Amino acid sequence: MTAAAGAEARAREALARLDRAASRVPCLDLVLYRSARGEAIRRREALHEHAPGVPAVDPAEQPPIAAVLRGEAWLAGGRPGGWRGLLCDLHWELMQGCDPAPGTLRTGPSWEGGPDPAHARHRYPEAREVPRLLAAVERSLRAEQHPLLVAADALARFALLHPFRDGNGRVGQALVAVVLHERGLLSRPCLLLWAALDRGRRYLAAIDRFQSGDEEPWVAFFLSAIQRAAADAAAACEAIRLRFEADERRLREGAARRLLWRLAVGALPARVVAAKGSDGLRTLRAEGIARVVRGLHDEPVVFHAALARIVSGGARDRGV
Secondary structure, eight states, X not given: OOHHHHHHHHHHHHHHHHHHHHTTSSOHHHXXXXXXXXXXXXXXXXXXXXXXXXXXXXXXXXXXXXXXXXXXXXXXXXXXTHHHHHHHHHHHHHHBTTBSSTTSOOOSOOEESSSSGGGOSEEOOOGGGHHHXXXXXXXXXXXXXXXXXXXXXXXXXXXXXXXXXXXXXXXXXXXXXXXXXXXTSOSSOOOOOGGGGOOSHHHHHHHHHHHTTOOHHHHHHHHHHHHHHHHHHHHHHHHHHHHHHHHHHHOOTTHHHHHHHHHHSSOSSOOOGGGXXXXXXXXXXXTTOEEEEEOTXXXXXEEEHHHHXXXXXXXXXXXX
C-alpha cells in the first residue's frame, strides 16, 4: 500500500468511526457546536463577552452550524441552484451581518499579505474571472472519483479562487462537510475541520504546490486534517453519549428526565427559564446534572453542566 493509499484508508476509517459515534448522540448540534466553538476561540471571538460557563451562542443560530445544516437541507431538497447556489447560500448563512453583500460573489480585488493589491504577498484572480473559475470548482464537485479526493480538490480550487469578499475559508470548510455527506462518507454532515485545517506554513506550502500542479502535498495535508478532526469529533461523541446515558440511569421517568432531554436535545445553552423552580429542575440540580446561571441580560439560564463542559471547553461558571 502506498503512503497516499494508507493516508486515505486512515481518513476513511476515522470518518467511519465518527459516523458510528455520531449516530448515538442525542443531538447533532452538540457535536457541531463543539467544533464551531473551537473555531470561535481560535479566532478569539468568544468567551469573555458571554456569561462564564455558558456556551457563547445558541448553536441553532450560530453561523457554522446553520451553514452545515443548510447544506444538508439543500441536498434533501434536490440541490436547487446547483453547487454554485449552495456556495452562495453557505456564504449568506456564515456572513450575514458581517459582510455588506452576503451570498454574492465579489466584484473587486482580493489579496493577502499587504495593505493593497500592489503590495500583496498573494493576489487572487480578478473578479471578472470568478464565474469562469467557479465553474471549474463545480466540475470538480461533480467528478467521478474518490469522495475524499473530490473534497480535497474542490477545497483547494475554492481556496485559490476566493470568490467572495470575505469568509472564504469558512465557506470552504462547510462545503467539505456537505461533500462528505453527499458522497456517503457521513450519514449526517457532522464534521467541521476548523482548527485541524490550520492555515499555517504547511497549509500555505501545500496549497502553493497544488497551484503549481503538484497535488500530492495538498492531498496528504487534507487527509491528515480529516483524520485528526474526525478522531477528535468521534471522541467527543462518545463522551457526550456516556454522559447522557449515565444521567438517564440516575433518573426515573417523569419531569426530570423530560427536562434532561430538553437540555441535551437541541441547542446549548438551553434557556429553560420557565423550568426554574419546577420539580424536574430541582431533581436535576440536586443530582448535579443541571445548573442555573445568569445570562447576558441577567436572565436565568438552565443548562446541562457536564455536556456544556464537553462541548465548550470547561469554563468556570457562577451558579445562581
